[in-house]
Amino acid sequence: MPDFVDVRTGVYFDSVSLMQVSQTVKRTPGISDALIGMGTPLNLELMVSTGFAVPDEAGPNDLVVALRGEDDAALDAGRSGLDAALAELRSAASRSADLTGDSPALTIGSAAQRTDANLAVISVPGEYAAVDSLDAIRANCSVMLFSDNVDVAAEVALKDAAAAADVLVMGPDCGTAVVSGAALGFANRVRAGRFGVVAASGTGAQQVMCLLEAAGEGVSHVLGTGGRDLSAEVGGRSAAQALRALAADESTERVIVVSKPADPGVLAELERLAADLGVPVTWAALGPGLPDLTCAVEQALRLADAPVPEWPSKLAEAGAPAAGPLRGLFCGGTLADEAMVIAAEALGPIPSNIPLAGAPRISGQETVDGHAVLDFGADEMTQGRAHPMIDPSLRLERIRAESRTAGVLLLDLVLGYGSHPDPAPELAAAIRDARAQAAAAGRELPVVVSVIGAAGDPQGMEHTVSALHRAGASVFSSNARAVRHALELLAHRAPADIPQAGAAGASAGSVGSPPGASEGAPGGSATATPLETFVTPRPEPTGAAPLRGLLADEPVVVSAGVSLFAEALAEQAVAVTEVPWQPPAGDVEALVRVLADPRREQANAIALERMLAAGADLVALRPASECLGLRPGEFLHAGPPLEWARASGPMRGALAGAAVFEGLADSLPEAEEKLAAGDFTFEPCHSRDAVGPMAGVVSPSMWMFELRDPAHDTTAYCSLNEGLGKVLRYGANNDEVLTRLRWMRDVLGPVLAEAVAAHGPIDIRAYISQMVQMGDEGHNRNRSATLMFLRDVVPHIARSGRDPDDIAEVCRFIGANDHFALNLVMPACKLATLAARGVPGSTLVTTMARNGTDFGIQVSGTGDTWYTGPAQVAEGLFLGSFGPDDANPDIGDSAITETAGVGGFAMATAPAIVRLVGGGVPFALRTTRRMYEITLGEHPAHQIPILEFRGVPTGIDVTKVLRTGVLPQINTGMAGRVAGVGQVGAGLVNPPEECFTEAIRSLADAVEAPSFRTSEAPSAAEPVG
Amino acid sequence: MDHIAVLSPPPLRPAAASVLAPDWLHRSGEATVLAALPRAVYLHAGEWSEVLCVLDADALRLPNSVVVPSVGIGTGRPVSTGLIPGDAVTVSAGRIELPSARLEVRRTFRPASIRVGAAVGIDGEAVRALRAELRPGLPGLADAAADVLAALDTPGSTDGLAASTRALVGRGPGLTPSGDDVLAGVLLGLRAAGRIRASATLAEAVAAHLRATTSLSASLLRAAGDGWCLPEVRALLDGLRSGGAVPGSTTSGSPVAHSLKLLDRIGHSSGHDLATGLLAVLTADRGRPSTASAPIRSAHHRERTLHA
Structure with missing residues (x-):
């Protein structure tokens, strides 16, 4: 087989680049061997041992090329390939590459820090939501937590942590908020105004917002609390914070609190708080014997000396009296509740898939006789499909099906951000069909729809109302009015508004008396004349704004989970950064336990400080x-x-x-x-x-x-x-x-x-x-x-x-x-990691080491315990004729360099190394930038010039590795599998994930507090203190 | 408008308008470019002081502005691309047609403001320490501020007030002359000290x-009269109130150093000139809350709130 050996003087490329060139040339068909390197004794030795005749004058400053081909043609091809590859190396050097090598923020906390965010919108699956929420809170962001299926203990822990950081958790299961003019989640485009809303119910908040808009008023902020906040266990933690914040907010004059039935003790506490704060509050809590939401809004308007309008409605032509049962098909759970509360007065307990106390439960899927109110947003109805406010198909089917048996169809339609962009045509069609089918069977089927929307909503209020009206529906802006109208159609007298709006200020559920106090006293007397309670002027706000100025500042948002939230915010010209979220690896419960450990932050700070010093x-x-x-x-x-x-x-x-x-x-x-x-x-x-x-x-x-x-x-x-x-x-x-x-x-x-x-x-x-x-x-x-x-x-x-x-x-x-x-750098790095060893509660990695079979790590918080997994084979370039099969799994303590922030973590400072696996300078920069996402800090002394002297990423955090899925990047030499062969190549390798998933379990076991309670939270004992 | 080669229509970008945006933003017409800076364009139409600042996401957040947030990782082209002073820009019903983008106002926001009485609890030491380190753009500004305050404190001294004010408006070079910045600082300082009536006077x-200075500066002076300011100025007050500790800040270094860093961000010397005026009030008054009963919300303050 013909050989070609050439010596080129004065051509300098470093050995790593040359490895890549020789790899390229070796791939040329017909080339059986290609060795290209500087004429160092070692390289020449390798060539000689492969059988090439190397000229004596070749020296370390010369480029030596040795090619072997199957025949002359192959050899020529090899030489051309070589020339091309060398030329490519030279030109890449002179091309101005994209030097940003930007890398996105991979966690909520990291994104929040980069953008100085003050609000995080989290809509990841419920079992993971606590992880990202805690991260947001630690980064001083308030949280809108859309996720549901978050258990009570986690909710309380999150809210305690939030209170300690002076931020607000809106949720879990909070889908509606308006903060400083930005609509979050499902919210309507309502004008800015003087009413603040605290809402434990999303659609309830939307109804209230839209009525205020229709009355010519507006909202300052709508703060969600999550549906469970006003329960005894959670104690109104978020509601209390929200009230305080609104009381201090300059643009808020009055507050409306919206919820479903709440714990009387909690409401009483909040009532006391409101009085102390001097902010007028109207309580709109739904429940039997309590005023409906519309009534509550009217009350609030009256107390604000604002005129109460005729709530807009558009009645269909009167037809024959209806006969048959009431069928309510709702998308908003609270609106369904309101319907049931009102209807129960006239019709008795209403069967439902979300029945009120004392009413029979039915399945939403079954056909029923008699009255029924169904919530299509309930869990059983949203298995494998989106919420009906987004995907209305299930309800549309049901509307058509009801034409056979329903006496009156009662529907809601919620517009605004996040909802279906144009639901009117399909809904109108379904209504038309249902009425037509009923007519064909000789019956009149009246349809009553409450449209919860505002003039500025993207769907177009006018267009929506007209479409439904043309289809034969009576349309109401007030859900309560719609329900009463439906009852009237069924030839039942509309039950009196409870209490009647006209009563001179003294009414249950009015300002100054909690709804619970008037239970059992229908149309009952107030415990205090409302207006008197607020003679004390609101104290001038002093000191720093509550919630770190969330209500005064521009919202700057980070978002993880459902993209539509981030998109909707971008549409509103709100600065929003979406974080590419993925489920964390390993045992999530263990991860949450460790993240909630009150020792962790300080322990990591101590461990890191020692390492850096x-x-x-x-x-x-x-x-x-x-x-x-x-x-x-x-x-x-x-x-x-x-x-x-x-x-x-x-x-x-x-x-x-x-x-x-x-x-x-x-x-x-x-x-x-x-x-x-x-x-x-x-x-x-x-x-x-x-x-x-x-x-x-x-x-x-x-x-x-x-x-x-x-x-x-x-x-x-x-x-x-x-x-x-x-x-x-x-x-x-x-x-x-x-x-x-x-x-x-x-x-x-x-x-x-x-x-x-x-x-x-x-x-x-x-x-x-x-x-x-x-x-x-x-x-x-x-x-x-x-x-x-x-x-x-x-x-x-x-x-x-x-x-x-x-x-x-x-x-x-x-x-x-x-x-x-290397043998000096390694023990120097060992000293740095030794300093960080043994800090209880710290999740900082103090050792990464491999023995050729296993990869092991040690973590500061658990001392000398090893967490191991199988050592991986590096990916990279091979010397001489070696290939992947010749390589031994990862071996050596040299990963101590990465553990201390250099080596693969500092790749941006040694871009030549990237020629090990292809890619260019941006890859090196991106890699180092990615490592910042999994480390706790940056080294003050070891700085990377091209990153404007940013310190190397130091202090690997087990929790960040699991959350981001980014494993530490190690650069390594590869040993031959067979003893004595020596080095076969060099490349990039990671530890196996097992090391970290094992470590987190062990760390979780070592967490002291058995429950989630954070001992440092001041509000732990006093939920509304 | 100078034409630049445009290969495709400029993209539509949502924008947020401050409540102080001039009315002409919502009508149809043309506005003139006063300045095209790396991260901002100043537009003018209508009355002398009706200026609208169109800002990129990371620009200094002037109160009378339309802000274009960044899009994902990239920021899009700077708003000033393809514009020079004197160009005309089409505005209609909340849309602004720029060479780089068609902006559409989707949201209004309330810019940073100084709360009445915000200086309550302020650390006198911190104020004095900072005052000693200020580098105003012109000599004699602190004295001029003192003159204005003296005139305000002297009942019936309308001539004195007019004279001391006239001596400052438009004084100094640049888009916002130093004298204007000092006056703005005094206005904000009076508000922070709870002296609403003095501020209004x-x-x-x-x-x-107002016609004695640039349109831009005139617009900022009007805003300052109502308490609107840059976020940096409010952060400065927050920092002084908490004895220099800035909540959530990770910077180490003295409180004065941190305050100076905030001020250095504001223009060439505008930050220091503003602070000169602001601190002149606070050192005279040291945050004594107003004895006159000042309503928390003045009439025109509410007006600003409702017309969002």
């Missing part, structure tokens, strides 16, 4: 027997604990080689036997505060770098780097390896020990700060630090008085090995 | 001289 001074070199107490027969290795039976090729090769090196066996097979038999013991380097690259095997005679952290008075250790090619750490263990190890023991170690002693402590942390500004990331690129070290020790080595040949060899050895400083 | 005196 840790120094690293090289103070000495000593043999492992001395500084690590390693005895004969004892060895250390990289990664988590390992048994011989499960050890991979390189690990076994390294251990066997070390045993022979120590003289404990005469041959490698003997060494392996003894190791398998358990004659020797081996444990993780980490167990003795040491680290080792690749197999990382340490034996008693090996010299160790000893580094000390002056800030925390701790020490970490690492062996000396043997160089590239056939080395022990890759599992090679032939004579060459052993000879070198002996030389390192007898010459290198002692010489360096003396030099370092003579020099004094060397600041390795400062090396790292400099190297990241020189295009090195500390894991796969260490040349600059190696040369910095050489610069520091050479004068002392030269003066050592040792044999000149030894001196020369030591200097040459260090200088020729670009990775020599 | 001064506003009236200033109104007589």
Whole structure:
């Protein structure tokens, strides 16, 4: 097979780029081998061993190309491919690339910080909602929590946390709000005005808003509280906060509180609060014996000295009296409730799929006889389909079906943001059909519709009302009026408004007396004349605005979950950032437990601070027997604990080689036997505060770098780097390896020990700060630090008085090995992570390490416990003829660099590294930016110039990894599967997810408080205090 | 309008208008470009002080503005693309036709404002410390502010007030002259101190001289008379009230340093000039709440609220 070997002087590309070029050329059909590299002795050796004839004059500054093809044609193709690839490398350098490498915020908290948001809209599935809500609260955002299926305990915990942070939780199950002119969720476009609304009911709030609009008034803000807020368990926590905020809000003069029947004790508390705040409140709480929502609004208008209008309506032509049952088909649950409350007066308890107390329950799917009111938004009706306000098809079917049996059809139609963009035509058609079918059977079927909408709604109020009216329906803007009209049509006298609106101010449910007080006293007397209660003027608001100014400021929103919320906000010119949400990995309950742990934030802050403050001074070199107490027969290795039976090729090769090196066996097979038999013991380097690259095997005679952290008075250790090619750490263990190890023991170690002693402590942390500004990331690129070290020790080595040949060899050895400083960077990073170890409640990752079989992590809050999963095989480029099948799973303690924020995390500062897996500079930038999403902070000293000197992302947070699905990015060398082969390539790898999912369970177990209650929340004891 | 090569019609972008937007925004006609800046366009039509600032998302949030929020990660083209001062821009019923985008007002918002009595509880030390570090755009501004305050405190001194006001309106270079910024600061300071009547008197005196300054500055002076301001100014007061600790802030450094950072964001020297006027009131008065019974909401304040 023909060969081609070429030497090109003065062509410089770094080895990583060249690896990529050779990969490209190797893929050319007919090319069986392609080795392209600078003419370093190692590269030339590789070429020679592959059978190429390399010219003698090739040197390290020359580009050497060796190609082998099946025939001449293939070889020519290979050469053209090579030229093209080299040209591409050159031009990519000169092309101005997109240097933003932007990466979106992956969590609510991260997005909130970037945009200075004050409000988060969360509509993710209920079981995950607490995770994102807590994140929002910690980022000082109020929350509109649309999600339902959030349990009471979680709701209380969230609201306590919110109160402590002075933000508001609107929800769970809150779909309607208006904050500073921005309509959130399902809300109508109502003019700005002087009424504030606190609502435990969405459609209830919408009815109230729309009536106010129709009366010529408007709303300042509509604050949702979630449907359960006014229950005894939740105690009105959000309602109280909302009341306080509205009382302090300049544009709010009066408040209407809307809810379904609520706990009397809670209402009484709120009543007291309202009186203290001096803000006039009208209570619109639905329930038997209580006024309907329209009545409550009329009351509020009267108290505000505003005229009460004739609520707009459009009656259909009067037909024959109706005969048959009332059939209410509703989309809004509260509107259905209101209908049942009013109708029950005349018709008795109404069967329903959401029956009031004492009424029979029926299924929404079944056909019924007699009166019925159905809520099509109830859970059973929305399985596998959207809410009827968005997807009306189920109700439309039912309308047509009812033509046979219904006496009067009573419907609601809720317009506004979030609802179906134009429901009128289809609804009108269904109404028309139903009436026509009834007429065909000789019956009159009156249809009564309440349209809850405002003139400015996107659907077009006029258009909607006309369409329905033309179809033969009577249309009302007030749901209560609609219900009464329906009852009249059934030839029943409309029950008196309870209480009658005309009564001179004294009425149950009026301002100043909670509805509960008047239960059992229909048309009852007020406990106080309403107007008197508010002679005390509202105190001038002083101090900072409540809820961090939520009601005074522009809303700046972050959103996770259903896109339509973010879209609707963007349509309203509200600044909104949507977060690409995905369900968190692992046990969600454990995650929530850990997130709610009151210790966590401060624990992480402490752990991070210590990590960032840790120094690293090289103070000495000593043999492992001395500084690590390693005895004969004892060895250390990289990664988590390992048994011989499960050890991979390189690990076994390294251990066997070390045993022979120590003289404990005469041959490698003997060494392996003894190791398998358990004659020797081996444990993780980490167990003795040491680290080792690749197999990382340490034996008693090996010299160790000893580094000390002056800030925390701790020490970490690492062996000396043997160089590239056939080395022990890759599992090679032939004579060459052993000879070198002996030389390192007898010459290198002692010489360096003396030099370092003579020099004094060397600041390795400062090396790292400099190297990241020189295009090195500390894991796969260490040349600059190696040369910095050489610069520091050479004068002392030269003066050592040792044999000149030894001196020369030591200097040459260090200088020729670009990775020599890796063994200084690693223990420096180890010191940083050691400083953060053992802070109870902290979720910061303190170790990432691999032993060639398993990947293990340790977390600050759980000390030395290992969480392991299978080590992955890296993806990248291969040397020579190697391929993925030749690679061993991930191995080495060098991932300690990423754990401390450099290595793969600092890829943006070492863009050349990206040529390992294709992609360009933007990929490097994006990767580092992504790592910011899973870390707790940034390093003050290790800064990345191209990111405008932003500190490297430091302090991996287990909870953020699980929430974002982003695993830490590691750059690594690849060892050959077979012991002794050496390095086969380099690439990118991640830890397995299992490490983190295991860790979160353990962290959850370690959370102290058994329940969710946050002990620091001041309002924990007093819900409305 | 100068034509620029447009390959496709400019995109429709929702925008939010402040309640202070001039009425002509909702009618049909043309507005003139006063200035086209990197992140803002100032438009003028109608009365001298009826200026509308069209702002990109990250621009300084002037109170009489229409704001165009950013879209996802990108921000779209800057609003000032393709415009130079003197260009005419078509406005009709809440829509503004710019070369870079067709803006449509979808929402109104209330800009930042100073609450009456907001200076209650303010830390006198913090005020004095900050005052010592101010760098006003012209010499003698603090004295001029003091003159205005003295005139306000002297009953019946209409001439004195007119003179001291006239000495400031339009004084200094730039789109918002330093003298105007000081006056705006005094107006806001009076409001913060609860001195509503004094504030109204001064506003009236200033109104007589609005034609002596740029349209933009005139519009900002009117806004200041009603208590509307930049978010940075309100944040400044909040910071002073809490003794310099800014809620939710992660910046380390002295409270004065933080206040100065806020002021440096406002124009070339406008922030410091504003603060000169504001603090002149507070150091004279130190946030004593008004003894006169001032309603929490003045009549024209409510007017602003309802006409959203």
